[in-house]
């Protein structure tokens with residue numbers, strides 16, 4: 292029987308490395324063992340997540356899974372992006388890579404996520420589950436991975452390094468953060484399950500949202516590894532693509548602890564503030580579908596429109612703008628958002 296309970300210190304501890312990761316001169320988290328990159332904070336977190344998942348498997352509780360066909364493709368695709376770089380149109384890509392780095396840094400906010408007293412929100416005992424460790428190490432480890440910790444860089448700095456390695460320290464547009472901040476105003480989420488404690492529903496919504504964003508990021512990683520690893524357009528293809536690969540490796544525990552905790556809650560009975568009972572599956576699946584509807588449809592459409600406008604503005608300065616625009620369009624791969632009705636997102640192990 293594997294151990295199910297871990298201290299915060301254990302969940303935050305890293306294995307011993309032969310060599311640290313230095314990203315374009317910045318000391319980052321993680322490091323190398325026998326020449327292979329190993330993620331930070333994996334010494335306790337890795338076995339812990341495996342044990343909680345095994346526990347679910349033994350109870351025949353299905354594990355949430357978001358099928359890859361739901362993931363919207365990155366725009367511009369890697370061929371379009373490479374064409375832009377070959378033609379000297381760099382600003383839109385520098386903007387995209389800088390935006391990704393900033394968003395990774397925002398990941399630090401997960402440490403501020405409040406976890407209410409779960410014994411009042413969930414009927415079953417949660418000792419020895421991922422849920423019981425959210426506020427006791429898992430959120431903190433996640434925050435440190437994304438934004439860095441103390442003098443050690445995290446994904447924010449690693450994406451900046453990947454950009455600077457591939458594009459040779461390009462000038463960064465000055466309005467990236469401002470544009471991101473003004474575009475992020477959202478009016479707050481609507482309650483879907485008003486019977487639940489407000490803080491508990493908020494926690495579930497954030498976890499579902501972050502899980503989907505983490506899963507969908509996989510496509511951005513593939514895109515970036517292809518583009519930044521393309522020797523035709525990248526100054527340091529091997530180093531830049533490897534850097535993106537390290538970040539991708541680090542994302543695995545984020546997806547895994549979130550889907551484990553949400554799968555645990557799916558199998559529980561949730562208790563409303565008035566004592567009423569709701570099936571965990573109904574709540575988690577309802578929140579998940581709401582997030583998926585937005586993130587497979589509205590959000591990729593808006594992102595595409597915004598990026599298209601950026602590209603068109605940058606291409607306008609090219610000596611043969613009309614022809615370049617046509618070549619870009621010829622490389623376009625249209626994508627239809629999947630039909631989410633009746634989707635199964637949970638699979639027995």
Ligand SMILES: [Fe+2]
Nearest residue numbers: 395437446542
């Ligand atoms: Fe990340």
Ligand SMILES: [Fe+2]
Nearest residue numbers: 437505542545
């Ligand atoms: Fe992540």
